Amino acid sequence: MFAQFTLHERLLKAVGELKFVEPTPVQMAAIPPALEGRDLRVIAQTGSGKTAAFVLPMLNRLMGDAKPRIDIRALILLPTRELAQQTLKQVELFSQFTFIKSGLITGGEDFKVQAAMLRKVPDVLIATPGRLLEHLNAGHLDFKNVEVLVLDEADRMLDMGFAEDVQRLANECKGAHQTLLFSATSGGAGLREMTASVLKDPLHLKLNTVGELNEGTRQQIITADHAYHKEQLIEWLLNNETYQKAIIFTNTRVQADRLYGRLVAKEFKAFVLHGDKDQKDRKLAIERLKQGGTKVLVATDVAARGLDVDGLDLVINFDMPRSGDEYVHRIGRTGRAGGEGLAISLISHNDWSLMSSIERYLKQSFERRNIKELKGVYQGPKKVKASGKAAGTKKKKVDKKGDKKADKKVTRKPVSKAKREQPSLVSQDGMAPLKRRKPAAGDTPSE
Numbered sequence: 001m002f003a004q005f006t007l008h009e010r011l012l013k014a015v016g017e018l019k020f021v022e023p024t025p026v027q028m029a030a031i032p033p034a035l036e037g038r039d040l041r042v043i044a045q046t047g048s049g050k051t052a053a054f055v056l057p058m059l060n061r062l063m064g065d066a067k068p069r070i071d072i073r074a075l076i077l078l079p080t081r082e083l084a085q086q087t088l089k090q091v092e093l094f095s096q097f098t099f100i101k102s103g104l105i106t107g108g109e110d111f112k113v114q115a116a117m118l119r120k121v122p123d124v125l126i127a128t129p130g131r132l133l134e135h136l137n138a139g140h141l142d143f144k145n146v147e148v149l150v151l152d153e154a155d156r157m158l159d160m161g162f163a164e165d166v167q168r169l170a171n172e173c174k175g176a177h178q179t180l181l182f183s184a185t186s187g188g189a190g191l192r193e194m195t196a197s198v199l200k201d202p203l204h205l206k207l208n209t210v211g212e213l214n215e216g217t218r219q220q221i222i223t224a225d226h227a228y229h230k231e232q233l234i235e236w237l238l239n240n241e242t243y244q245k246a247i248i249f250t251n252t253r254v255q256a257d258r259l260y261g262r263l264v265a266k267e268f269k270a271f272v273l274h275g276d277k278d279q280k281d282r283k284l285a286i287e288r289l290k291q292g293g294t295k296v297l298v299a300t301d302v303a304a305r306g307l308d309v310d311g312l313d314l315v316i317n318f319d320m321p322r323s324g325d326e327y328v329h330r331i332g333r334t335g336r337a338g339g340e341g342l343a344i345s346l347i348s349h350n351d352w353s354l355m356s357s358i359e360r361y362l363k364q365s366f367e368r369r370n371i372k373e374l375k376g377v378y379q380g381p382k383k384v385k386a387s388g389k390a391a392g393t394k395k396k397k398v399d400k401k402g403d404k405k406a407d408k409k410v411t412r413k414p415v416s417k418a419k420r421e422q423p424s425l426v427s428q429d430g431m432a433p434l435k436r437r438k439p440a441a442g443d444t445p446s447e
């Protein structure tokens with residue numbers, strides 16, 4: 001129950017209006033210490049309810065101390081325009097019974113219109129770093145009275161090359177009483193550096209990302225002989241499965257375009273999103289998907305980051321994602337808020353070992369499925385090791401002296417990173433254990 005948190009009654013009223021009943025694990029873990037004013041570093045994924053985990057304590061602080069509105073009092077920095085728009089919507093919904101006003105600054109919008117909005121000085125500003133810096137440089141803002149700074153999807157902002165911009169903006173908010181940093185992964189040295197420089201004595205919360213997988217999502221695999229076979233399978237699935245909206249993930253832009261071309265040629269209402277597409281395309285794709293004009297989105301991981309579309313009930317992995325965390329991230333988009341979802345991964349011989357590593361990471365076995373009309377030759381490796389990986393497929397690497405290297409040094413499975421990042425159930429400072437959800441339906445193998 002949200003009433004367990006010492007939140008202002010107007011915020012609780014908004015939570016009730018949104019029909020949030022039970023707090024999610026990240027909300028349970030992050031809201032109490034954030035309300036106490038602690039700095040937090042939280043590892044949680046899109047779809048975990050992380051936005052409310054920082055927005056509610058932030059609004060609570062702004063309400064408790066009713067100052068006349070002369071400056072921006074809270075700043076939320078995030079990597080993409082869509083995420084910024086989604087976050088603005090949530091801030092507006094949570095603050096609907098308060099006097100708190102929010103504003104949005106992202107690239108791709110009219111600079112003058114934004115400057116006019118800034119002159120009215122919103123209490124909460126939600127922004128992507130690049131455009132916000134332009135306004136700062138133009139003298140449209142100052143952050144000396146910012147009380148709460150939030151860095152959302154901080155790992156992604158660093159991946160996108162915003163490290164310097166974020167650092168500069170954080171320096172401008174040096175007077176902030178509280179900083180909350182959220183990321184989907186534990187990140188690398190860059191994120192550690194940023195954490196050390198922007199957070200004061202932070203509480204580290206690492207949510208069990210595997211536990212975030214929705215229980216209502218069935219997870220299946222279908223073996224495939226090659227890329228063309230996968231395209232045929234996708235066409236069959238889109239024609240024969242019952243779904244409202246589907247998203248198909250590919251690992252490369254080229255494959256995304258190719259598949260999209262094929263689907264359009266077959267008259268599917270599809271759209272493609274990848275790193276080569278500009279903001280206009282991204283906005284159009286998301287709007288069409290939300291309104292239902294498009295039913296199928298073909299996307300790469302980067303492009304789909306932060307996407308939160310209602311009614312996405314079918315996820316197809318054209319290629320297996322390269323890590324367990326990425327798999328969780330992709331599949332986490334379906335069957336949200338208790339809805340049913342179906343996740344299907346197409347597995348050719350290249351994908352098998354990755355797939356079995358991900359099964360072990362999730363401690364689940366995917367359901368095997370065959371489509372009679374399109375049954376291929378490849379049905380998985382002839383022999384599998386105890387780990388589930390294909391046996392006898394490793395190539396011996398020959399070093400300069402001609403010696404064969406030991407097997408274990410030859411290949412590094414990409415998923416080992418995910419294993420290193422296997423999230424713990426307990427926050428690093430010994431807070432109460434976070435609850436792991438029950439295994440999802442469809443956990444057991446059908447064979």
Ligand code: AMP
Pocket residue numbers: 019020021022023024027045046047048049050051052308336337
């Ligand atoms: P987020 O991870 O913040 O992007 O949230 C993912 C989705 O879950 C959003 O559509 C939220 O509105 C929804 N959500 C967040 N917290 C809850 C909750 N406690 N109960 C139900 N839905 C929630």
